[in-house]
Amino acid sequence: MSLLKKSWRIFREKGPKELMKSSYLFVLERDAVDYIITTVFDDVLYEKMIMWPHIGYWPQIRNPRSFNEKLAHRKLLTDKEKFTEVQDKWAVREYMREKVGEEILTEVYHVTDDPDTISFDELPDKFVVKPTHGCGWIEIVDDKNEADFKEVRDKCEEWLSKTFGQKQREYWYNGIKPRIMVEEFIEGKDSRIPRDYKFFVFHGEVKLIQVNIDRFSNHRKTIFNTDWEVLDFEFNYPKGEAIDRPDNLSEMIQIAEKLGQEFDFIRVDLYNPSEGDIIFGELTVAPGSGRGWFKPTKYDFKIGEHW
Numbered sequence: 001m002s003l004l005k006k007s008w009r010i011f012r013e014k015g016p017k018e019l020m021k022s023s024y025l026f027v028l029e030r031d032a033v034d035y036i037i038t039t040v041f042d043d044v045l046y047e048k049m050i051m052w053p054h055i056g057y058w059p060q061i062r063n064p065r066s067f068n069e070k071l072a073h074r075k076l077l078t079d080k081e082k083f084t085e086v087q088d089k090w091a092v093r094e095y096m097r098e099k100v101g102e103e104i105l106t107e108v109y110h111v112t113d114d115p116d117t118i119s120f121d122e123l124p125d126k127f128v129v130k131p132t133h134g135c136g137w138i139e140i141v142d143d144k145n146e147a148d149f150k151e152v153r154d155k156c157e158e159w160l161s162k163t164f165g166q167k168q169r170e171y172w173y174n175g176i177k178p179r180i181m182v183e184e185f186i187e188g189k190d191s192r193i194p195r196d197y198k199f200f201v202f203h204g205e206v207k208l209i210q211v212n213i214d215r216f217s218n219h220r221k222t223i224f225n226t227d228w229e230v231l232d233f234e235f236n237y238p239k240g241e242a243i244d245r246p247d248n249l250s251e252m253i254q255i256a257e258k259l260g261q262e263f264d265f266i267r268v269d270l271y272n273p274s275e276g277d278i279i280f281g282e283l284t285v286a287p288g289s290g291r292g293w294f295k296p297t298k299y300d301f302k303i304g305e306h307w
Contacts, residue, residue, distance in 0.1 A: 021053045024053055025050070025053060028046075028049055028050060029050070029167070034046060034167075037049070043076050043169060044061050044062065044076055044077075047059075047061060047072050047075070047076060047169065047290070048061060050291065051068065051072060051290060051291055054291040054292070054293055055068050055291065055292070055293055055294070055297070055300065056293060056297050057297065059072060061073050061076060061077070062077070064304070065301055065304055066300040066301045066303075066304040067294075067300050067301075067303040067304040067307065068288070068290045068291065068292060068294075068300055068304075069290070069304065070265070070290075070304055070307050071286045071287075071288070071289065071290035072290035074265075074285070074286060074290075075168070075169050075170055075171065075286060075289070075290060076169060079171070080172075081175070082262065082263075083171075083172035083285045084172040084173075084174075084175035084176055086266070086283040086285065087135075087172050087173065087176065087283065087284075087285050088132055088133065088176040088177075089130065089131075089132040089133075089181060089282065090108075090111055090132040090179060090181060091132075091176075092282070092283055093105055093108075095259075095283075096259070096280055099258050099259050099261075100255050100258050100259065104255070104270075104278050104279055104280045105279075105280055106183045106184040106186065106279060106280070107183065107184040108181055108182070108183045108184070109122075109123055109124075109127065109182045109183060109184070110123075110180075110181070110182040111132075111179055111180070111181050111182075112179060112180055113160065113177070113178060113179050113180070115152075115153040115156035115157055115160075115180055116153065118152075118153070118156075118180070118182060120144060120147070120149050120152075123144060123182065124144075124185075125143055125144055125145070126141060126142055126143065126144070126185035126187070127141050127144070127182055127183065127184065127185050128140055128141070128182070128183050128184070128185050128186075129141065129152055129155075129156065129180065129181070129182050130180070130181055130183075131156070131159040131160065131164075131178060131179065131180055131181070132176060132177070132178065132179045132180070132181055133159075133163070133164055133173055133176035133177070133178045133179070134159060134162070134164035134165075134173070135164060135165075135282075135284070137159050137164075139152055139155055139156075140185070140193075141185070142185075156180045159178070159180070160178045160179075160180065163178075165289075168286075168289040168291075170285070170286055170289060172285060186271055186273050186279050187273065194271045194272065194273035194274075194279070195211065195212075195243075195271070195272055195273075196211075196212065196269050196270065196271050196272075196281055197209055197210075197211055197246070197252060197269070197270050197271075197272060198210040198211070198212070198267055198268070198269050198284075198287075199252070199253065199256035199260075199267065199268040199269075199270065200265070200267055200303070200306075201256050201257060201259070201260030201263070201265065201266050201267070201268055202260075202264065202265050202306040202307055203263075203264055203265075203306075203307075204257055204260050204261040204263075205257060205260075206226055206253045206256050206257055206260075207225070207226070207303075207306045208223055208224070208225065208231070208303065209223070209224045209225070209226065209228075210222070210223050210224075210235070211223075211224070211240070211243060212237075212240075213240040213241070213243070219237050220237055220238050220239065220240030220241075221234070221235055221236065221237045221238075221239070221240055222239065222240035222241065222242065222243065223235060223239075226253060228245040228249065230242050231299075233294055233295060233296060233299040234293075234294065234295040235288075235292055235293070235294055235299075236288055236292045236293060246272050247276070248272065248276060248278060251278065252270050252272070252278055255268070255270065255278065256268040256270065259283065264307060265306075265307050266283055266284070266285065267283065267284040267287050268283055269281030269282050269283070269284065
């Protein structure tokens with residue numbers, strides 16, 4: 001889609017305000033503009049300029065107050081090797097074993113930095129392929145008899161050639177060795193993808209639980225407190241409806257808090273594919289990369305108080 005057509009679509013569907021925001025970010029995110037601002041000034045100013053249209057206010061990063069500001073502070077003004085360990089999808093498994101055991105880990109069939117070593121014939125009919133050094137990069141194979149293995153390998157090569165998080169300045173990805181993991185496919189009881197629960201853990205205590213609804217169609221997010229009461233705000237997506245409290249919520253909270261003990265904040269993602277089952281998803285160091293919008297904005301600051 002040409003730039004002009006894309007601009008017209010944004011104007012037609014979302015209005016002039018959104019078009020101005022998109023145009024501003026388009027210019028700001030050019031490599032040359034990024035280079036000039038960070039060279040003449042610093043990364044902090046550039047991050048503020050990027051954050052502003054997303055979060056709706058001019059942020060403080062050196063003296064953070066809100067959740068987003070504290071995530072930005074973490075990205076730009078800390079240097080912790082632990083973040084690299086837990087964001088690495090292969091290395092985090094050892095961290096999991098130390099903290100809660102391996103019972104809730106998926107089975108991994110193969111780990112490699114060479115996609116040509118993946119023996120698809122020996123894999124089960126369903127499996128998942130993803131890199132260890134990224135977020136949101138995933139290939140789900142529902143039926144290997146229908147899969148294009150060359151296409152899967154090409155996708156793996158593409159992932160291996162990239163360093164995730166550079167534009168977002170998420171430095172912990174730089175230290176992760178790029179590898180490909182082929183792991184167990186976890187099927188939901190009532191859907192292709194199991195429901196996942198994202199636990200926001202502050203100083204070893206769960207304060208919020210996010211549940212994504214219809215992630216691949218009409219994506220919404222419902223945010224609960226630990227009493228399973230819906231909280232009246234939106235974060236990055238429209239507010240979703242209430243859903244039934246999972247029977248093993250207390251157990252999931254205990255697991256999340258054990259995994260979050262070493263951090264002032266970490267997000268712990270757990271799957272609950274069927275009654276009684278808990279499967280580890282991932283740990284996330286900077287959800288939304290400090291650029292996630294809240295409606296109303298005051299909740300950005302309220303959540304920041306937990307931190």
